Amino acid sequence: MANRMELTVNGTAYQIEVDAEQRLLGVLRDVLDLTGSKYGCGEGECGACTVLVDGTPIRACLSSVGEAVGKQITTIEGLAQDGRLHPLQEAFLEVDAFQCGYCTPGLIVSGVALLNSNPAPTRREVVAFMEGHVCRCGTYPRILAAINKAADALKAG
Amino acid sequence: MDAQHPSEHPFEPERYERYAEPVYRFNVNRRQFFKLFGGGLAVVCVGTGALALQPSDGANDPAPTALPDDIGSWLHIGEDGTVTVYTGKVEVGQNIRTSLTQAVAEELRVPVEAVQLVMGDTDLTPYDRGTFGSRTTPTMAPRLRSAAAAAREVLIDLAAETWQADRGALVVAAGKVTHPATGRSVAFGALTQGQKLVQTIAADAPVTPATQWKVAGTSVPKVGGRAFVTGEHRYVSDMKLPDMRYGKILRPPAFGATLRSLDAGRAGAMDGVTVVHDGSFVGVAAPDPQTAARAVAAMRAEWDVPPQPSRAELFDYLKEHAAAGRGGRDRHVTGDVEQGLAAADETLAHTYTIDFIAHAPLEPRAALAQWAGDKLTVWTGTQRPFGVRSELAEAFRIPEERVRVIMPDTGSGYGGKHTGEAAVEAARLARAAGKPVKLVWTREEEFTWAYFRPAGVIEVRSGVRRDGTVTAWAFHNYNSGGAAIETPYVVPNQHIAFHAVQSPLRQGSYRGLAAPANVFARESQMDAMARLVSMDPLAFRLKNLRDARLQAVFEAAAEAFGWRRAKPAPGHGFGIAGGVDKGGYVATCAEVAVDRASGHVQVVRVVAAFECGAVVNPDHLKNQVEGSIIQGLGGALFESIDFADGRVLNPRFSRYRVPRFSDTPLLDVILLDRKDLPSAGAGEAPIIGIAPAVGNAIFDATGIRLHTLPMAPHGLET
Numbered sequence: 001m002a003n004r005m006e007l008t009v010n011g012t013a014y015q016i017e018v019d020a021e022q023r024l025l026g027v028l029r030d031v032l033d034l035t036g037s038k039y040g041c042g043e044g045e046c047g048a049c050t051v052l053v054d055g056t057p058i059r060a061c062l063s064s065v066g067e068a069v070g071k072q073i074t075t076i077e078g079l080a081q082d083g084r085l086h087p088l089q090e091a092f093l094e095v096d097a098f099q100c101g102y103c104t105p106g107l108i109v110s111g112v113a114l115l116n117s118n119p120a121p122t123r124r125e126v127v128a129f130m131e132g133h134v135c136r137c138g139t140y141p142r143i144l145a146a147i148n149k150a151a152d153a154l155k156a157g
Numbered sequence: 158m159d160a161q162h163p164s165e166h167p168f169e170p171e172r173y174e175r176y177a178e179p180v181y182r183f184n185v186n187r188r189q190f191f192k193l194f195g196g197g198l199a200v201v202c203v204g205t206g207a208l209a210l211q212p213s214d215g216a217n218d219p220a221p222t223a224l225p226d227d228i229g230s231w232l233h234i235g236e237d238g239t240v241t242v243y244t245g246k247v248e249v250g251q252n253i254r255t256s257l258t259q260a261v262a263e264e265l266r267v268p269v270e271a272v273q274l275v276m277g278d279t280d281l282t283p284y285d286r287g288t289f290g291s292r293t294t295p296t297m298a299p300r301l302r303s304a305a306a307a308a309r310e311v312l313i314d315l316a317a318e319t320w321q322a323d324r325g326a327l328v329v330a331a332g333k334v335t336h337p338a339t340g341r342s343v344a345f346g347a348l349t350q351g352q353k354l355v356q357t358i359a360a361d362a363p364v365t366p367a368t369q370w371k372v373a374g375t376s377v378p379k380v381g382g383r384a385f386v387t388g389e390h391r392y393v394s395d396m397k398l399p400d401m402r403y404g405k406i407l408r409p410p411a412f413g414a415t416l417r418s419l420d421a422g423r424a425g426a427m428d429g430v431t432v433v434h435d436g437s438f439v440g441v442a443a444p445d446p447q448t449a450a451r452a453v454a455a456m457r458a459e460w461d462v463p464p465q466p467s468r469a470e471l472f473d474y475l476k477e478h479a480a481a482g483r484g485g486r487d488r489h490v491t492g493d494v495e496q497g498l499a500a501a502d503e504t505l506a507h508t509y510t511i512d513f514i515a516h517a518p519l520e521p522r523a524a525l526a527q528w529a530g531d532k533l534t535v536w537t538g539t540q541r542p543f544g545v546r547s548e549l550a551e552a553f554r555i556p557e558e559r560v561r562v563i564m565p566d567t568g569s570g571y572g573g574k575h576t577g578e579a580a581v582e583a584a585r586l587a588r589a590a591g592k593p594v595k596l597v598w599t600r601e602e603e604f605t606w607a608y609f610r611p612a613g614v615i616e617v618r619s620g621v622r623r624d625g626t627v628t629a630w631a632f633h634n635y636n637s638g639g640a641a642i643e644t645p646y647v648v649p650n651q652h653i654a655f656h657a658v659q660s661p662l663r664q665g666s667y668r669g670l671a672a673p674a675n676v677f678a679r680e681s682q683m684d685a686m687a688r689l690v691s692m693d694p695l696a697f698r699l700k701n702l703r704d705a706r707l708q709a710v711f712e713a714a715a716e717a718f719g720w721r722r723a724k725p726a727p728g729h730g731f732g733i734a735g736g737v738d739k740g741g742y743v744a745t746c747a748e749v750a751v752d753r754a755s756g757h758v759q760v761v762r763v764v765a766a767f768e769c770g771a772v773v774n775p776d777h778l779k780n781q782v783e784g785s786i787i788q789g790l791g792g793a794l795f796e797s798i799d800f801a802d803g804r805v806l807n808p809r810f811s812r813y814r815v816p817r818f819s820d821t822p823l824l825d826v827i828l829l830d831r832k833d834l835p836s837a838g839a840g841e842a843p844i845i846g847i848a849p850a851v852g853n854a855i856f857d858a859t860g861i862r863l864h865t866l867p868m869a870p871h872g873l874e875t
Contacts, residue, residue: 019447022447026446026447029395030403030446033397035388035391036389037388038392038394038395038519038520038568039394039597040600040810041809042600043600043809043810043811045810045811046519046600046810048519075388076387076388077387077388077389080387085383085387089386092386093378093379093382093383093386096378096382096777096780098250098385098386099250099569099780099784100250100518100519100520100566100567100568100569101250101385101390101566101568102392102518102519102520102568102569103519104385104386105386108386126818127818127821128819130818131818131819133817133818134817136569136571136788137250137569137788138783138784138785138786138787139783139784139787140787140821141783141787141821141824142783143818144818144821
């Protein structure tokens with residue numbers, strides 16, 4: 001049954017009418033037309049749908065929209081500020097850390113969460129944190145390099 | 158529309174090769190062609206024969222005979238100087254949008270940003286068989302280069318004429334023609350002075366040699382890259398049209414099932430739901446995805462499922478059914494294998510098995526279909542937009558002219574998106590609903606109803622003398638396919654054959670086709686023979702090679718890897734393998750660490766040397782090589798489709814293991830840039846070396862020789 005609710009995404013409050021049990025991913029993509037978050041598996045195994053809820057990366061394909069009410073949701077569309085890319089987005093471009101790009105938004109969102117909680121992660125820490133993501137094109141070495149580069153950029157301010 | 162029974166599928170391990178060149182390749186009709194452009198210069202690249210500049214009369218249908226029928230590509234320079242290039246090739250992450258842009262920018266002497274590529278739109282771009290087989294770089298790039306070079310020469314002619322100047326005194330740079338002597342300068346767009354000019358050129362018109370490249374040969378960043386890191390890029394699965402409906406298909410419970418009865422009453426009664434029941438095709442169009450899913454779930458269907466083989470009997474089945482197919486096809490016979498075996502000091506016979514695997518592109522099949530009157534437009538992620546157009550025309554019994562297929566840059570393919578299943582399904586639903594319909598396959602659908610990389614059995618018998626000379630080579634491949642089946646090693650007595658089989662599962666192209674399987678079997682066998690005669694596996698290979706390009710990559714990889722270095726720890730092993738595929742030469746060295754207690758195999762370090770002629774974009778090429786190796790690790794170690802009674806048993810990422818961050822080795826790619834050789838494609842060849850390199854490294858570490866792909870789906874079982 002549809003419920004009226006307010007959802008805050010990338011700092012904007014949206015009034016929507018959806019079933020509170022509906023997956024957050026579908027609401028973001030089909031209702032709010034924020035299609036940067038992708039469907040890849042529907043079982044939380046690939047990470048393509050990753051968004052931040054109050055700063056914590058979650059799998060929007062598993063999470064219900066009701067759980068996100070009253071919280072700050074950040075999607076890939078919300079990372080650039082005033083047209084300026086987040087350092088991790090910049091780093092992905094600089095090291096060419098993608099091919100088809102379909103997994104990229106989820107990876108960047110997770111990577112931002114990692115760098116927020118651990119500004120200088122070791123390779124082992126990055127691998128452990130990102131293990132739930134699939135890049136079928138196999139750009140993992142470059143993603144690792146991009147996260148490193150962004151960590152350096154953030155440290156340098 | 159029926160889900161086809163496996164036996165109805167023609168044998169097609171290398172699916173795309175069955176597509177013959179069409180009789181006509183002219184797809185944008187001449188009227189349309191001129192409507193596409195206002196004024197400006199259009200350069201049309203044809204198969205052969207140079208043709209003259211054809212000024213048109215500026216009418217709506219100017220000089221209709223000026224355009225030949227076999228157009229390969231074209232580009233247009235608008236009056237505002239915009240360069241637009243039209244090609245039927247498509248972008249799936251291999252970065253040809255960038256490499257083709259480089260080629261055009263170079264010849265036209267314009268910045269990369271000044272060039273726009275229109276790709277894979279059947280109404281706008283010339284016919285193209287598809288983006289596969291690593292053909293874009295060796296065929297499309299030279300064509301576009303020719304077109305751009307011809308355009309540049311026409312612009313020089315126009316300027317020389319306007320200024321009454323010697324064309325040799327004119328300089329083309331930064332989108333302008335200038336006359337340094339007088340300081341005059343004119344932008345490209347202004348030169349055409351509102352005329353519509355058409356220049357046809359031969360595909361083999363001369364182009365800038367690689368030694369003089371300034372734009373190609375450099376690591377130009379991915380064109381349009383920003384849209385991918387911001388989430389702005391719209392894949393088909395992201396697209397929306399006004400009043401669009403969401404599609405969902407009722408899938409049969411097994412391959413080849415036929416619908417016996419259907420009760421769709423409850424689904425049809427749902428608000429806004431259109432039910433389509435056409436033979437065994439059952440689907441819905443609904444206002445939102447939730448309703449679509451509910452409607453399909455509310456259906457009651459009974460199916461007849463035919464008996465069919467399962468994974469447990471797969472390899473026996475392939476061997477037993479080889480004769481029922483087209484029979485053996487000899488690829489290479491020379492000398493006498495039995496005599497060669499008799500002349501050997503050691504002989505070796507091994508059977509290698511290759512499982513079905515899935516491409517599992519992260520964007521599953523998706524299509525958005527719209528009927529406007531009797532014209533059908535479908536946006537879909539496919540490597541063969543023109544092939545999908547034919548599929549649609551056939552399915553709906555309408556002429557191809559009334560079908561338009563558009564392919565936005567797509568979430569990968571790896572040879573797995575040659576077909577238009579989702580396009581046909583979405584179009585069928587859209588026709589019934591009278592509204593645009595988007596259909597996005599679920600992961601489970603993609604794992605089940607797409608096609609698979611063929612399974613196979615490969616039997617190898619070989620003989621070797623104590624001095625390391627290979628004397629005999631018998632290589633029989635059942636069902637995998639014939640790509641890279643021939644050995645690059647010099648062997649006097651060879652019998653290499655491919656045996657077709659009626660596949661138990663629907664199968665098709667995969668990155669490198671059968672090359673990863675054939676090279677795995679060959680390079681594993683070569684390694685085993687080197688061990689038999691106590692020779693270093695690298696020295697053994699080099700001894701039996703005469704191909705200088707392959708020797709060069711072996712030496713480069715071994716050097717960078719430190720092949721003769723001591724292993725860093727017990728349980729570590731080194732392996733090497735290499736080969737040639739689609740014009741690319743690769744050698745791969747791997748270091749593995751095997752934990753004998755747990756059976757865990759970790760690929761610690763990989764060095765690959767790759768050579769594919771003149772390098773067009775070094776960083777993008779490295780990315781392709783790295784990606785091939787990491788994707789190849791999946792098929793090498795753990796990817797395998799499990800199936801029984803017509804059902805895939807592991808159609809999910811939680812049950813089908815793909816390479817992840819923790820599988821990522823330290824990776825070093827060495828590119829050998831041969832500016833003296835034409836550029837070959839690179840999306841496939843680099844995948845072929847990794848599986849045997851890892852297998853040979855496992856042997857080096859443990860003494861265990863693995864003959865199956867995947868080699869260690871549950872770790873090393875000892």
